Amino acid sequence: MKSKNPPFKFVLMLFVIGLVYMNSIQLHAQKNNEYGSLSFNNAINVSGKQRMLTQKISKAYLYLLNNTNDAQAKRDLLTSQIVFEEQNRVLIQNCKFKETTDRLVKVNELWKNFKNLIDGQPNYDNAKKLIDTNTDLLKATNDVVVSIISASKKTIQNNKNSIEEADAIEDIIALETIINISGRQRMLSQRLAFYYFANQLELKNKNSTQMLRNVFHELDGAINKLLISKFNTPKIDEKIGLAFSKWNTIKKNASKLTNQELDEAEVYKMSNELTKVFNEITLLYEKVSI
Secondary structure (H helix, E strand, C coil), X not given: CCCCCCCHHHHHHHHHHXXXXXXXXXXXXXXXXXXXXXXXXXXHHHHHHHHHHHHHHHHHHHHHHHCCCCHHHXXXXXXXHHHHHHHHHHHHHHCCCHHHHHHHHHHHHHHHXXXXXXXXXXXXXXXXXXXXXXXXXXXXXXXXXXXXHHHHHHHHXXXXXXXXXXXXXXXXXXXXXXXXXXXXXXXXXXXXXXXXXXXXXXXXXXXXXXXXXXXXXXHHHHHHHHHCCCCCCHHHHHHHHHHHHHHHHHHCCHHHHHCCCCCHHHHHHHHHHHHHHHHHHHHHHHCCCC
16 A cells, blocks of 8 residues: 655655745845835934934034134035935935835925025025025925834834734834934934024024024933933943933033023034934944844
C-alpha cells in the first residue's frame, strides 16, 4: 500500500513558497510604512525643519538691517534658502499622498513671493512686508507636517494586521508626536529672535510685543513635554538638560527681551545655539526604535 503522506520535496516546496510569500508581505508592509525613500519619522523631521527655516531666513533678514556686514547672518540667509528649496523638492519627490502633495505645492507658490521679498539688500519696506507675510508661509509649512503625520496614521491603520500589538501602534503615533513637538522648538527658537528684531521702533506694530510674548510662552511650555517623554534615552536627557540650561539663561532676561534691552548679536547667536540643541534632540527622537 502506497503511503498517503505527501512527498518530502512537495512539503519543502510549499514551505519555501510560504516563506517567500510571508517575506513579500512583510516587505510590502515595510514599503507602505515609508514616505517614499524616507521613513515617516524622517519626513516629519525634515518637513518640521522647513518651518524653522522660514523663521531663520526672516530673522536673518531683519538682523541684517542694522548689521549689514555680519558674515554669519549673510551665510544663514543664503544657505537657508538653498536648503529650504532642496528639502521641499525632496518632500515632493517622495510623496505619494495627494493631500500632502497639494500642501507642498502651496508652500512652493507662497515661497516664490516670499523669496522675491528677501532678494537683494535688506531694506525696511520689504522688512515690513516680510513681517506681514511671514506667518502665511509658516502656516503652510506646518500644514505639510500635519498632513504627513495624518498620512502615517492612515498607513498604520491600513497595515495594522502587520503590527502584532496595539501598544506598538500607540507608541508609533506618540513618537511621531514628540518628534513634531521637538522639531517645533527649533522653529520657535528662531521665531523668538525674529520677533525681537521685529519689535524695534522702525518696524514695530500693534502686535509685535504680544507676538514676542506668545512665542516665549509657547517655547517655555513645550520644553517640559520633552522632559517627561517616555522615549527619552540618557543621550536625549543630556541634550534636554543642555536645552534647559540655555533656555533658563533667556528666561532670566525675559523683561530685557520684551523691552528691547538685549544686544542684537547676542540674541542672534542665542537663537542659533538653541535651535542647534533642539535639532540634535529631534534627530535622536527620529532614530528611536519601537
